[in-house]
Amino acid sequence: MHFGLSDEQDMIVKTVRSFVEKEIYPHEALVERTGQVPRELGEEIKQKVIDLGFYACNFPEDVGGAGLSHLDFTLVERELGRGSMALTHFFGRPQNILMACEGEQREKYLLPAVRGERMDALAMTEPDAGSDVRGMKCSAQRDGGDWVVNGSKHFISGAEHAEFFIVFVATGVDETPKGPKKRITCFLVDRGTPGFEVREGYASVSHRGYKNYVLYFDNCRLPDAQVLGEVDGGFAVMNTWLYATRLTVAAFCVGRARRCFDHALSYAAERKQFGQQIAKFQGVSFQIADMITEIDAADWLTLSGAWRLDEGLEANREIASAKLYASEMLARVTDATLQIHGGMGLMDDFPIERFWRDARVERIWDGTSEIQRHIISRDLFRPLGA
Structure with a gap:
């Protein structure tokens, strides 16, 4: 491993640090005082990042990202760590798991997310399933050609700005020598889907303005087209991305x-x-x-x-x-x-x-x-x- 930064990497560090100092630091006191990021400010930051060419820099070039390596992107995240998380959220790093999108999902979710047209939020954690992902109770059952989802998720970051959610739910149980083992499937869920509700969550002492939300599913019907990856293949998608x-x-x-x-x-x-x-x-x-x-x-x-x-x-x-x-x-x-x-x-x-x-x-x-x-x-x- 070469311990020095290349000229390109040095440019990345300097560019992102300068952006954070000029575009993030001046607004931190406002976010701390109000616990909010004004919508127009968030959009302004996002547009400046798009203009800078760094939006979705964690995605490959063939889908419109900057195509940074893992090392390059880690340098970006390191510099963003200097600023308020509520504000750097708009620097725009969609979930890499969206690379698992196929067919029409690419046009509906992946590409708009990379262009900054739609923001996503990841939903895994539940009140009784934090580190124990397989302990999740939010589940989906087959009903005709659809999946019917019931349950809840909490501690969902970035939900107030998300147009769609990447949600992991239980879709079955396998009996193993070590006991029952839940099968997990990942779904793409649009805000406004009937039976799906997004509510503001708990007040946290950490990262004011970067709020957490609670998601509720009450007989929420989702077609197979909303499955990300394979049915019961949620862990494979999770471990890959x-x-x-x-x-x-x-x-x-x-x-x-x-x-x-x-x-x-x-x-x-x-x-x-x-x-x-x-x-x-x-x-x-x-x-x-x-x-x-x-x-x-x-x-x-x-x-x-x-x-x-x-x-x-x-x-x-x-x-x-x-x-x-x-x-x-x-x-x-x-x-x-x-x-x-x-x-x-x-x-x-x-x-x-x-x-x-x-x-x-x-x-x-x-x-x-x-x-x-x-x-x-x-x-x-x-x-x-x-």
Whole structure:
């Protein structure tokens, strides 16, 4: 692996960072204060990204995307991690799972999503099925030529802006030596479909303005044309396209940690106590040293996972390690930054308290830290028969 960025990659980093600083930072206080992203502001950001040529940059060129490699896209996500998630949502990275669209689905869902004409939202989590995906109770039953869906999903991000939803539901049960095992199917569900309702969810302390929603299905009828992939093949679709999303969380955490670190570094260099800069005290300077070491380690771990994907190498354990380490690193960095700022770190005059609050969810969504440790340990022990 070459450890330096190419000229093109350096351009990507500089372009996205400049965009975040100019188009995202100025609106963050508004989002924090109101908990909302005005529709016109979201559309304005989206159009600027389209004009910049970065919308749907995670999709291949043959469907209208920028065709970035996994490593290139990880660099994009790292820079977007510096900004408010509620606002960078409009930078536009549709779910890669849409590449599973076939036939008319491509014209109705895939291509409009890549062009920025229709936004999507992914729906897997339920009140009783978070990490345990097969524990989902939302189900679809055959009725004539249709599927009838009943149940609910929650913690659905981006739902307020979505024109359609990518929904995983149970479509049967297999009896296995280890007990019943649910079959899962993925459906494409349009907003406004009869029997389908989208409601605002819970108030969260993390990522204000980036809301979560609850989806309700009450005898919602869907034809076979709405199945994404194969019937009962939801896990195959999921494993092909979704597991790398953990890498984007890791990249986000690295970007956010670097922004937070910049605040800690400058504050320690400027703030004076006992007649000298607090950076001269080992209690502070050693924290700064530990922070940058951890950030760099998380950065390289994340980029290594992306590189392995580009090389066609197995990367499941490496990506799990990146997500685990980067998300827990962000928690330590934001907490140390707040401590360095003292009481002012808790005041909204600085964005530190926001970084601190936002960091907490990264160890939970897209697979908890415990799930990542399970993936890592299972990968290590499986070859030994343990």
